[in-house]
Amino acid sequence: MIAEFQAYCRTLTLLSDEEIERITAFAVPRTLPRGEHLLQQGQVCRHKTFIIKGLLRNYGTAADGTEYILQFSSAHQWILDPESYHLQSASKFKIAAIERTDVLQWPKAEFDTLLNEMPALNTYSQQLVSRINYTGRQRLFTTLSGTPEEKYDDFVINNPDLLSRVPLHMIAAYLGMSLKTLTRIRHAQLHR
Amino acid sequence: MIAEFQAYCRTLTLLSDEEIERITAFAVPRTLPRGEHLLQQGQVCRHKTFIIKGLLRNYGTAADGTEYILQFSSAHQWILDPESYHLQSASKFKIAAIERTDVLQWPKAEFDTLLNEMPALNTYSQQLVSRINYTGRQRLFTTLSGTPEEKYDDFVINNPDLLSRVPLHMIAAYLGMSLKTLTRIRHAQLHR
Numbered sequence: 001m002i003a004e005f006q007a008y009c010r011t012l013t014l015l016s017d018e019e020i021e022r023i024t025a026f027a028v029p030r031t032l033p034r035g036e037h038l039l040q041q042g043q044v045c046r047h048k049t050f051i052i053k054g055l056l057r058n059y060g061t062a063a064d065g066t067e068y069i070l071q072f073s074s075a076h077q078w079i080l081d082p083e084s085y086h087l088q089s090a091s092k093f094k095i096a097a098i099e100r101t102d103v104l105q106w107p108k109a110e111f112d113t114l115l116n117e118m119p120a121l122n123t124y125s126q127q128l129v130s131r132i133n134y135t136g137r138q139r140l141f142t143t144l145s146g147t148p149e150e151k152y153d154d155f156v157i158n159n160p161d162l163l164s165r166v167p168l169h170m171i172a173a174y175l176g177m178s179l180k181t182l183t184r185i186r187h188a189q190l191h192r
Numbered sequence: 193m194i195a196e197f198q199a200y201c202r203t204l205t206l207l208s209d210e211e212i213e214r215i216t217a218f219a220v221p222r223t224l225p226r227g228e229h230l231l232q233q234g235q236v237c238r239h240k241t242f243i244i245k246g247l248l249r250n251y252g253t254a255a256d257g258t259e260y261i262l263q264f265s266s267a268h269q270w271i272l273d274p275e276s277y278h279l280q281s282a283s284k285f286k287i288a289a290i291e292r293t294d295v296l297q298w299p300k301a302e303f304d305t306l307l308n309e310m311p312a313l314n315t316y317s318q319q320l321v322s323r324i325n326y327t328g329r330q331r332l333f334t335t336l337s338g339t340p341e342e343k344y345d346d347f348v349i350n351n352p353d354l355l356s357r358v359p360l361h362m363i364a365a366y367l368g369m370s371l372k373t374l375t376r377i378r379h380a381q382l383h384r
Contacts, residue, residue, distance in 0.1 A: 068337040070336075082326055134275035139332060140335065141285070143335050
């Protein structure tokens with residue numbers, strides 16, 4: 001796991017080999033079986049987590065018990081509950097493994113130390129947060145404006161790798177529609 | 193305008209008086225009449241903008257011409273198109289004044305210089321981006337999961353000051369529902 005993370009850092013950041021060594025020295029590997037929670041609602045998100053392999057969903061439950069998925073995260077993505085992590089407050093949302101998932105984790109105090117020490121890590125971290133911001137705005141706009149058909153098409157175009165890995169009811173929970181509606185759309189597309 | 197921004201900085205940031213002076217030395221005041229665009233779709237967002245007084249909406253237009261509003265921003269909030277600003281790319285969304293609005297603006301190059309010079313400005317800026325991230329996630333969840341009634345109630349609770357300032361069709365565009373649906377909900381509430 002460590003070697004894969006180091007290769008990622010060498011390719012996608014301006015961190016030096018010494019800095020990458022120091023960052024990985026703090027990393028704690030963990031494997032989540034399918035279905036296990038990385039974060040439960042009400043828990044405090046105490047780690048920054050980098051996914052080596054696998055697939056997680058970040059989701060919440062509405063008052064009527066229905067689940068809605070904010071985000072799918074797979075290999076070479078970071079995942080955390082930003083509000084709970086930054087404020088060290090109870091999380092409103094949950095994170096769980098859809099597949100068996102290998103991650104590296106950094107406790108917040110250690111990661112904050114690394115951020116203070118390394119301007120290149122700080123820059124990289126800010127770029128990631130900005131990118132999350134853009135994609136979040138685009139997702140909000142699609143959610144507000146799209147017809148169910150447009151939302152599904154958009155999902156297929158932007159997440160071709162997830163189609164075969166995510167159960168249909170979770171795709172429906174991500175798109176904010178019922179499984180029945182999603183099944184109808186897919187059926188209509190097959191007969192186009 | 194400058195004095196009001198300086199008072200805001202003294203209250204809500206850890207910037208020194210000298211730093212606040214230097215930041216405001218780069219600020220360009222601008223007044224937008226009601227209806228005027230701060231940013232058009234396709235333009236590059238070249239400024240960071242702080243609202244002294246007034247009200248703006250950040251919105252996009254769907255393929256069928258319908259408008260959807262991502263965000264309302266009023267006094268003492270920052271507004272920009274984050275993707276267009278950071279990448280200096282064509283904006284997918286628009287920003288326009290709902291009321292006559294006074295703003296202060298900083299060209300990107302100047303603001304980047306200030307960020308590099310001042311760790312306290314950098315920290316403040318990162319806190320703002322984090323907060324935008326949380327509120328965006330909460331808004332996405334409400335948009336995905338809420339019934340039209342819940343979405344309207346949520347808007348009323350979180351934006352009591354906007355109810356009398358924003359025309360109904362814009363509240364509908366923010367909530368992702370038709371004006372007819374919104375009118376029906378409001379009518380039902382009056383008769384509760």
